[in-house]
Amino acid sequence: MKLATLKKLIFEKNVLSFLRLGGETQSLYRSAFASAADASGLLSLLHEAPRDSHSIAQALRVGPERHHALLAWLDCGLGVGELALRGGRYHLKGKLSRLLARPRNDVTAAMFAEVTRYHFDAILAAPTRLREGRAYTLDDQDGALIARSSRILEPFVEEAIDWAFAQDPQPPQRVLEVGCGAGHYLSYMLRQWPQMRLSAIDMQAEVVASARAHLKAQGLLERVSLQEAQLFELAPPPAGQGFDLITLHNNFYYFKTDERRALLDHVAGLLAPDGRLLITSSCQGGSPAVAALHLWWTLSDIDAGLPRRDQLLGLLQEAGWRDATHRQLLPGESYYGFLARRPAQAQ
Ligand SMILES: C[S@@+](CC[C@H](N)C(=O)[O-])C[C@H]1O[C@@H](n2cnc3c(N)ncnc32)[C@H](O)[C@@H]1O
Known part of the structure; x- marks a missing residue:
């Protein structure tokens, strides 16, 4: 030169x-x-x-x-x-x-794919999408991939499940998991509390298929009533047959702002009189990964993004849930478990 x-x-x-x-x-x-x-x-x-x-x-x-x-x-x-x-x-x-x-790094690989395919895209495309009003929809995500990457949170969710089960001297007998993903918390609960009666739903067909395959591989498929369904489609059970515990892991932000109160009311109608609700969720105000997750959901047709911790607690209180409490599940990260008992006046 x-x-x-x-x-x-x-x-x-x-x-x-x-x-x-x-x-x-x-x-x-x-x-x-x-x-x-x-x-x-x-x-x-x-x-x-x-x-x-x-x-x-x-x-x-x-x-x-x-x-x-x-x-x-x-x-x-x-x-x-x-x-x-x-x-x-x-x-x-x-x-x-x-x-x-490496096959043993499957969860890391799924997390990496979520970051490069969805988080990168949301950050790069936000100004254009906002200007053009082009919202993401659930079809823009590979549900099975998201269910795999969510497994990075497994130890923290399991800790939250143990917390919910330890609330009463008698562990919950009838449990419903809403949005069960790949089904790993179903097998966790059945291994820990083999006597329980477990129901599970997920609204995405390919996700239900992956949960079914997981349960089958574990020899547990017969032990779970698993169906492809949306939470709001579930009818209240007959008197005396309500669930003792309903869990929602990593999906509270799949519900629009104006659906979140309806979600709490609907879940209350599915619970036994003293039944509890356990929600685990990333909340606003965390690491760059949580900020990007929040961005993707605010750019989606659901629009609400991750809940704020105080907002979710306020909503439980406003809807009359009793003994509402929460704990940080992942030190240094905005990832929480919320536990509450069904409102006394729920229908
Ligand atoms: C991020 S994934 C988490 C899966 C699993 N709970 C976990 O933590 O690994 C959220 C799941 O919730 C399901 N879901 C969201 N809203 C739902 C609803 N209204 N009814 C049933 N399933 C729902 C989605 O289909 C998706 O599979």
Whole structure:
């Protein structure tokens, strides 16, 4: 390079500031590639064994006429060091891709996919979506992926479940889980309290299918009354057959602001007179991940976003719920459990 070119770069284009960005742009390229490689199945394919581009094309269902573009994509993986090419076969090389490819890291991989596919998109697209009034809908999310990534919270939700079950000398006998996701809290409860009668609903068919597969694998499917249903579709049970406990984990923000009071009233109608409600939820005011989650939901057609902790407690109080209490489940994060007893005057 000529000295004059270097001078132009430094003094006219301020290339030094661009160089200072170096790590940031590399990590964006790396994240984009690893995320797409995971979602497409390339990571698990290469985790099994190195492959040449033709067997990758076959597995990813890319036709011969697009082979050159597939090679360009794989070149991006090579460029950021996530892939290596030896003897005509692609290997996993980068730390990120190798981490995401390991089956035991499935929950981390799902969380990473949620961040790159939904959180990134919400932050990037917010001004345009707001200007154009284009709201996300549930169809913009892969329900099974969200159910998998929600499992990162499992230890905290399990602690909240233990808390709810320890409230009375006699543990709850009839329990309903609303929005059961992949069904892991159902198997947790059945293992801890095998005598209970457990019902569960989720409104997304593919999520119910994943819960069914999980329960079947655990030999517990016969022990749960599992159905695809929306909470508001459930009719109040006959007198004397109300639930002792109803749980809603990580889905309070699926309800619009004006539905949240109706949700509490409807749940009250499903409970036995002294039955309790347990809600676990991220609330506004947490880490960047919680802020991005809140953003996605405020950009959605549900619009309300994550609840505020004081707002949710106020709503329980206003609706007459007794003994309402809450606790922070994840130290340093805005993630809470809320527990309350059915209002005395509920129908
Ligand atoms: C983020 S996922 C959480 C899944 C699971 N509870 C967990 O914590 O892993 C929220 C789930 O709640 C379900 N859901 C939301 N609103 C619902 C409603 N009104 N009735 C039934 N299911 C609902 C969604 O379909 C979704 O599967």
